[in-house]
Amino acid sequence: MELILNIACGLIPLLYLLIYVVKENKKKKKRNYLYGFVTAIIIALILIVVRLLILNVLPTERKEQDNTTTTTTTEVTTEETTTKTTEATTKVTTKAASNYNYEKILNPSGGEVLGNTSKGYEVKKVNGLYYVDGYLVANKTYDLPENYNPGSLNSTVKAAADQMFAAAKNEKGFNMWAQSGFRSYATQKSIYNRYVNNDGKANADRYSARPGYSEHQTGLAFDVCATNKPCITNGFDNTEEAKWLSENAYKYGFILRYVKGKEDETGYIYESWHFRYVGKELAEKLYNNGNWITLESYFGLTSSYDSKPVGE
Numbered sequence: 069m070e071l072i073l074n075i076a077c078g079l080i081p082l083l084y085l086l087i088y089v090v091k092e093n094k095k096k097k098k099r100n101y102l103y104g105f106v107t108a109i110i111i112a113l114i115l116i117v118v119r120l121l122i123l124n125v126l127p128t129e130r131k132e133q134d135n136t137t138t139t140t141t142t143e144v145t146t147e148e149t150t151t152k153t154t155e156a157t158t159k160v161t162t163k164a165a166s167n168y169n170y171e172k173i174l175n176p177s178g179g180e181v182l183g184n185t186s187k188g189y190e191v192k193k194v195n196g197l198y199y200v201d202g203y204l205v206a207n208k209t210y211d212l213p214e215n216y217n218p219g220s221l222n223s224t225v226k227a228a229a230d231q232m233f234a235a236a237k238n239e240k241g242f243n244m245w246a247q248s249g250f251r252s253y254a255t256q257k258s259i260y261n262r263y264v265n266n267d268g269k270a271n272a273d274r275y276s277a278r279p280g281y282s283e284h285q286t287g288l289a290f291d292v293c294a295t296n297k298p299c300i301t302n303g304f305d306n307t308e309e310a311k312w313l314s315e316n317a318y319k320y321g322f323i324l325r326y327v328k329g330k331e332d333e334t335g336y337i338y339e340s341w342h343f344r345y346v347g348k349e350l351a352e353k354l355y356n357n358g359n360w361i362t363l364e365s366y367f368g369l370t371s372s373y374d375s376k377p378v379g380e
């Protein structure tokens with residue numbers, strides 16, 4: 069693609085110039101080459117701008133697709149790199165463990181207050197995003213705009229996750245990493261459609277979000293994998309790593325998002341690998357001494373494609 073554009077940028081103005089010069093040469097009087105040169109340069113400049121625009125748009129789309137298609141291959145490399153980096157950062161990060169709070173990521177001002185949840189928490193809509201008591205919510209009731217695209221896992225979330233994985237390495241020797249973090253609307257669309265094709269819509273809806281409803285689009289959630297353990301599948305449920313995460317994630321501001329036996333509340337089956345950042349304060353409340361409370365139950369929210377957000 070880049071090659072074709074480069075050739076086009078050079079060749080089209082040259083061709084134009086050539087034709088122009090030939091035409092002028094046929095005239096007997098008043099040959100004016102300057103006009104042809106200027107026009108050729110203008111054409112070249114326009115083509116260069118078009119080329120830059122095309123090349124800037126295309127790679128981002130390609131990258132998103134790569135994320136989903138190469139999941140299995142990247143597994144091995146991420147594993148290696150996380151092992152190395154966690155070893156290096158363990159000593160540094162364990163000390164600074166305490167400083168990640170939710171306010172560092174989101175403290176939306178303005179927007180429109182829609183009302184209160186059944187538990188009395190304020191629901192606000194800011195730029196198409198729903199905030200409940202200041203926390204960004206994405207579930208089957210509360211969707212995200214198609215164009216909401218933070219582009220990657222939030223940096224605060226990433227740093228907190230690195231600390232959590234370093235601690236797991238330190239305490240237990242576990243090698244864990246965030247396998248799937250941010251997903252764009254387009255990526256979620258292709259993932260969901262693939263599940264629907266393979267498994268039917270009713271089944272797919274139990275474990276995969278429709279585009280615009282995935283918590284992965286917020287950049288605040290990720291799926292954890294561990295060396296030599298089943299990855300993003302219920303085979304992970306009974307591993308030592310899953311147990312550790314369930315008991316310790318809250319210390320780093322994460323919640324086990326889709327709690328076992330609470331599909332009615334969250335709208336999704338149990339996912340021992342999916343964690344969402346909410347900051348330590350709320351995470352500890354939801355951890356509830358090991359008896360996880362769901363975000364929906366805590367705030368009094370629905371998560372169903374049939375119900376509408378509070379006040380809408």
Ligand SMILES: [Zn+2]
Nearest residue numbers: 284290291342
């Ligand atoms: Zn997930």
